[in-house]
C-alpha cells in the first residue's frame with residue numbers, strides 16, 4: 001500500500017520518491033499545515049502523500065560564490081536569511097518582517113516561493129534582483145527566472161517530479177535602496193502592500209532603476225518597460241518624469257482589494273524615492 005508520508009534522509013532519495021509518488025514537499029509546513037487543517041484535534045489530511053524534506057542537508061545553507069553570486073538553499077529559514085549580512089538588503093528586510101519570530105524560525109524560502117502567494121514577502125525583492133530558481137528532478141536540473149517560475153496566485157511552473165533546491169542572485173550594483181512593507185503591524189502581519197526600489201546613480205546619470213510591488217495583483221509586479229522611463233536620465237530630468245512614471249506604474253499594478261489605497265500609497269513612495277535621488281541625496285538606504 002502507498003504511504004501517506006515520506007521522510008527522506010538524502011536529496012537523491014527525495015527526488016526518487018518525488019518521481020515515483022509525486023508526494024508534496026513539506027518544508028516548514030507553515031502554509032501547508034494551515035491549508036490542510038480540519039479543525040481543533042482533527043489530524044490534517046492532504047490530497048496526496050506528503051514528503052517531509054527538513055532532513056535534507058543538501059538544501060540547507062547560504063553561500064556566496066567566487067563571482068559574488070548569492071546562493072540561498074531552499075530550506076533556509078526567514079531568520080537565517082534576515083540574520084546573514086551577506087544577503088542583499090531588500091531580501092533581508094523582507095525576511096525580517098515575515099510573521100513573528102517563531103514563524104521566521106520555521107518558514108523557508110522554498111516554501112514561500114512554492115506557495116506563490118501574491119502576498120508572500122520574499123518573491124518581491126527576489127524578482128527585483130532578477131533571482132533564478134533551481135529546480136531538481138531525478139534526471140534533470142532546470143534554472144528559471146523566479147518571475148517566470150511564479151505563474152500567478154498559488155501557481156508555479158514546478159513539475160510534479162521536481163523540488164526547489166536553491167535561489168541564486170547575481171551581484172547587483174546599486175547606490176540607493178528602498179524597502180517598505182505595509183501590514184497591520186510591523187511584523188506578524190500579511191502584506192497589504194510592499195515595495196522595493198533600487199537605483200544606481202553614477203556621475204549624475206541613472207544607470208539602473210528597478211521597482212517591484214508585492215500584494216499588488218496576482219503576482220509580484222515589475223515592469224522593465226516602465227523602469228526604462230528613468231534609466232539613462234540625468235538627475236535634473238527626473239522630477240518632471242514622476243507623473244508619467246507613477247501613472248505607468250499604476251497601470252501595471254492590479255490590486256484585488258483597496259486599489260485606490262494601494263495605488264496611492266505606492267505612487268507616494270515611488271515619488272518620494274525619485275525626488276530624493278533627484279536632489280542628489282547621498283547613496284544608501286532611503287527610508
Ligand SMILES: Cc1cc2nc3c(=O)[nH]c(=O)nc-3n(C[C@H](O)[C@H](O)[C@H](O)COP(=O)(O)OP(=O)(O)OC[C@H]3O[C@@H](n4cnc5c(N)ncnc54)[C@H](O)[C@@H]3O)c2cc1C
Pocket residue numbers: 024025026027028029030031032033034053074075097098099100103106107108109110111112113114115119120121122158162163164165188189190191
Ligand atoms: C501566522 C502566519 C503568519 C505568516 N506571515 C507571513 C508573512 O508575514 N509573510 C509571508 O510571506 N508569509 C507569511 N506566512 C506564510 C508562510 O509562513 C510562508 O509562506 C513560508 O515561507 C512558507 O514556508 P514553509 O517552509 O512553511 O512552506 P510549506 O508550508 O512547507 O510549503 C509551502 C508550499 O511550498 C512547497 N514547497 C516547500 N518547499 C519546497 C521545495 N523545496 N521544493 C518544492 N516545493 C516546496 C510546498 O509543497 C507547499 O506547496 C505566514 C503564515 C502563518 C501561519
